Amino acid sequence: MNWIVNFLKKPYLAILLTLFVATICFIPSDTVPETDLPFFDKTVHFLAFAALGFSWLGFIPSYWFVFICLSLFAYLVEIVQKLLPAGFNRSFDYYDILADVIGIVIGFGCYKIYLLIVDYFGWD
Numbered sequence: 001m002n003w004i005v006n007f008l009k010k011p012y013l014a015i016l017l018t019l020f021v022a023t024i025c026f027i028p029s030d031t032v033p034e035t036d037l038p039f040f041d042k043t044v045h046f047l048a049f050a051a052l053g054f055s056w057l058g059f060i061p062s063y064w065f066v067f068i069c070l071s072l073f074a075y076l077v078e079i080v081q082k083l084l085p086a087g088f089n090r091s092f093d094y095y096d097i098l099a100d101v102i103g104i105v106i107g108f109g110c111y112k113i114y115l116l117i118v119d120y121f122g123w124d
Contacts, residue, residue: 005123008058017055018073021048025077029089045099046106049074053107054114067104074100 007013024032037043049070056066074097081090118124 002123005118008055011059014052014055014059017048017051021052022077024048026080026084026088026090028087042095042099045096046103049100049103050107050110051103053104054111055107057108057111063108067108070104071097071101074104 052070052073053066056070057063060066077100078092078094078097081088082092084090
């Protein structure tokens with residue numbers, strides 16, 4: 001189990017997830033599978049940024065720094081989506097940013113639980 005703990009302390013997962021989220025956010029929306037699930041887009045934003053919050057805390061153990069950087073990243077994603085050509089069918093959405101920020105906070109909570117588990121079992 002120590003290899004997982006050691007892996008999360010390195011930036012690899014956080015960088016890969018960040019690149020993946022950016023790629024998904026910047027591709028044309030018609031390449032993303034459609035679904036009839038309500039609030040699916042917001043759920044994806046929430047889960048993606050929860051994963052980012054969790055993974056970046058493993059490498060940078062500063063809640064405020066990671067929160068500010070990921071919040072700025074969420075805002076930047078929306079600005080870039082607004083500037084993309086019309087054929088991409090992307091737009092700026094404040095609710096996406098809200099879902100992202102809530103996801104970041106939930107990711108932090110999951111990371112805190114992860115630390116408690118690691119400490120309890122002595123995996124560090």
